[in-house]
Amino acid sequence: MMTMTLDPPMTDTATATVNDPRWARVVARDKSADGEFWYSVMTTGVYCRPSCPSRGANPRNVAFHDSLEAAKATGFRPCKRCDPDGTSRDAGNAELIAKACRLIERSEDAPSLETLAEAVGLSVSHFHRSFKTLTGLTPKGYSAAHRASRLRERLAEVPTVTEAIFDAGFNSSGRFYENSDGILGMSPTRYRAGGANEEIRFAIGQSSLGAILVASSAKGVVAILIGDDPGRLARDLQDRFPKARLVGGDHDYETLVASVVGLVEAPARGHDLPLDIRGTAFQERVWQALRRIPAGTTASYADIAAQLGQPKAVRAVAGACAANNIAVAIPCHRVVRSDGALSGYAWGVERKRRLLQSEADA
Numbered sequence: 439m440m441t442m443t444l445d446p447p448m449t450d451t452a453t454a455t456v457n458d459p460r461w462a463r464v465v466a467r468d469k470s471a472d473g474e475f476w477y478s479v480m481t482t483g484v485y486c487r488p489s490c491p492s493r494g495a496n497p498r499n500v501a502f503h504d505s506l507e508a509a510k511a512t513g514f515r516p517c518k519r520c521d522p523d524g525t526s527r528d529a530g531n532a533e534l535i536a537k538a539c540r541l542i543e544r545s546e547d548a549p550s551l552e553t554l555a556e557a558v559g560l561s562v563s564h565f566h567r568s569f570k571t572l573t574g575l576t577p578k579g580y581s582a583a584h585r586a587s588r589l590r591e592r593l594a595e596v597p598t599v600t601e602a603i604f605d606a607g608f609n610s611s612g613r614f615y616e617n618s619d620g621i622l623g624m625s626p627t628r629y630r631a632g633g634a635n636e637e638i639r640f641a642i643g644q645s646s647l648g649a650i651l652v653a654s655s656a657k658g659v660v661a662i663l664i665g666d667d668p669g670r671l672a673r674d675l676q677d678r679f680p681k682a683r684l685v686g687g688d689h690d691y692e693t694l695v696a697s698v699v700g701l702v703e704a705p706a707r708g709h710d711l712p713l714d715i716r717g718t719a720f721q722e723r724v725w726q727a728l729r730r731i732p733a734g735t736t737a738s739y740a741d742i743a744a745q746l747g748q749p750k751a752v753r754a755v756a757g758a759c760a761a762n763n764i765a766v767a768i769p770c771h772r773v774v775r776s777d778g779a780l781s782g783y784a785w786g787v788e789r790k791r792r793l794l795q796s797e798a799d800a
Contacts, residue, residue, distance in 0.1 A: 452498035460502050464488050470741065476509040476522055477502050485509040490520035531568045534558040536747025538569060539580065543719070548581040572745055573723050584719040638679055641687035642668045643695040645702045647789050651675055652698045653684075654691075658712035661763045662698055664785040678763060698767075705766050705793055706733035706800035713764060720751075724758035731772040734797045738776045760784060766793065 455461050463471040471488035478485040480499040486492065503509040509522065516523045538554045549557075554577055555565035569577050638660060640653035645664075651671040653661040661678060663671045676684060687695070694711075701709045715722060727742050739759070743751045759770040762784070771790045775781045783790035 455497035532747035658714040721758040
């Protein structure tokens with residue numbers, strides 16, 4: 439006869455630990471929880487950060503601590519595997535990547551991958567992987583975005599397009615013109631004129647959140663706007679692109695609008711919409727970070743700033759979220775205040791609440 443061995447019943451201490459939401463983050467080795475709390479293990483006499491890779495502890499032996507000082511006060515020693523007293527690996531990487539971004543921004547010519555990796559003391563492969571993870575762009579892509587942002591500024595400041603091209607760090611006007619539509623979404627002369635005569639197609643549909651306006655350039659979707667009044671949405675689009683030629687979408691364009699409505703109704707499904715994202719290099723980094731927030735979860739403005747290696751740029755992150763023209767596809771609705779409360783949303787806080795609830799229920 440086979441004898442079954444039953445796990446012993448959990449003690450009150452173990453039950454309290456398991457029911458604490460921090461326990462799930464420890465079990466998941468959640469790196470984003472590092473710095474929010476620490477935990478100690480009675481049987482091993484160590485304290486750890488939440489992402490510690492060590493073998494999981496029995497919950498009855500675990501205690502949580504809201505500060506590093508509280509963890510140290512236990513008299514236990516710091517874990518050698520996760521080094522809870524030091525800077526987390528992710529935080530350290532963020533500082534190094536921020537340093538690389540500043541180096542790119544200060545350089546007249548785009549630094550090579552090898553030069554950047556050497557400057558921050560990482561191997562080329564590790565640097566490239568970390569840079570893309572934290573910024574959403576490759577170093578080459580970040581350099582191109584920064585130069586495009588610089589070019590937009592210089593086109594408004596200097597007398598000739600050629601001067602602006604070289605001031606922005608492009609070494610060859612010929613090569614620039616070959617890719618100018620991809621960099622600016624139009625020719626530099628047209629951009630200098632404020633996008634005069636750029637054709638933007640648009641159409642308005644309906645969803646459970648209200649009217650939805652979708653607008654596209656030749657490159658991709660430039661705006662998804664949500665509101666109660668279709669006429670007001672059209673005027674809003676005109677304000678955002680004052681010198682463009684707005685053209686009502688034809689029957690084929692309605693297919694794209696239907697895709698956007700589907701995204702709004704079920705944002706957790708994701709999308710494959712071609713986007714024409716227009717912003718400064720910093721804004722584009724923020725928007726890339728927003729697109730990496732998993733559906734059904736949220737991040738704070740401080741979280742995003744820390745991911746970018748600029749923890750003091752919380753207000754700038756909030757400003758980039760507010761400047762987002764592309765609702766839902768660039769999910770600024772997933773950003774909340776540090777206390778978890780919903781913050782402002784360009785298309786209304788109630789819509790933000792409903793989008794988050796839809797993702798949580800998916």
